[in-house]
Amino acid sequence: MKKNIRVVAAIIENDHNEIFCALRSSTMSLPNLWEFPGGKIEAGERVHEALRREISEEFDCHIQTSQDIFMETSHDYDTFTIELIAIKATLLSQTVKLTEHAQYIWLKRDNLLSLNWAPADLPIVEKLIQEQNP
Numbered sequence: 001m002k003k004n005i006r007v008v009a010a011i012i013e014n015d016h017n018e019i020f021c022a023l024r025s026s027t028m029s030l031p032n033l034w035e036f037p038g039g040k041i042e043a044g045e046r047v048h049e050a051l052r053r054e055i056s057e058e059f060d061c062h063i064q065t066s067q068d069i070f071m072e073t074s075h076d077y078d079t080f081t082i083e084l085i086a087i088k089a090t091l092l093s094q095t096v097k098l099t100e101h102a103q104y105i106w107l108k109r110d111n112l113l114s115l116n117w118a119p120a121d122l123p124i125v126e127k128l129i130q131e132q133n134p
């Protein structure tokens with residue numbers, strides 16, 4: 001049976017309505033694909049707590065998370081099934097430092113589909129675009 005992983009990801013939006021997108025590096029799993037930053041929820045960890053920890057580890061910065069879950073989606077990859085939980089957030093820090101990712105970019109919703117996203121993220125991207133063009 002395939003492994004099931006629970007991953008939490010942040011939809012970080014700035015004052016210009018741009019969203020933070022992160023490029024997985026060539027040495028990470030799902031290399032060279034774009035994602036919403038986050039990572040696996042550890043045993044016994046609360047979802048929001050896991051998200052703040054992952055963002056701090058991967059981008060050396062702090063976020064404020066929304067209480068609500070924006071979207072929960074699941075996707076079957078070849079070797080595992082992902083349950084992906086997306087939560088909106090804002091950046092509290094002035095700077096972001098990449099510790100694992102290859103790159104990041106702030107994009108308006110209209111431009112999100114120009115990136116090559118991890119397949120599990122596409123329903124989230126689509127919901128974000130619909131939010132603006134209901």
Ligand SMILES: Nc1nc2c([nH]c(=O)n2[C@H]2C[C@H](O)[C@@H](COP(=O)(O)OP(=O)(O)OP(=O)(O)O)O2)c(=O)[nH]1
Pocket residue numbers: 007008009029030035036037038039040041082084118119120121
């Ligand atoms: N963080 C994140 N991971 C995603 C997204 N979409 C998606 O398919 N994934 C996949 C990529 C990875 O296979 C998995 C998350 O694992 P990870 O490697 O980023 O998490 P982690 O930092 O906890 O992992 P680890 O290296 O400590 O084992 O979920 C997304 O939007 N954000």
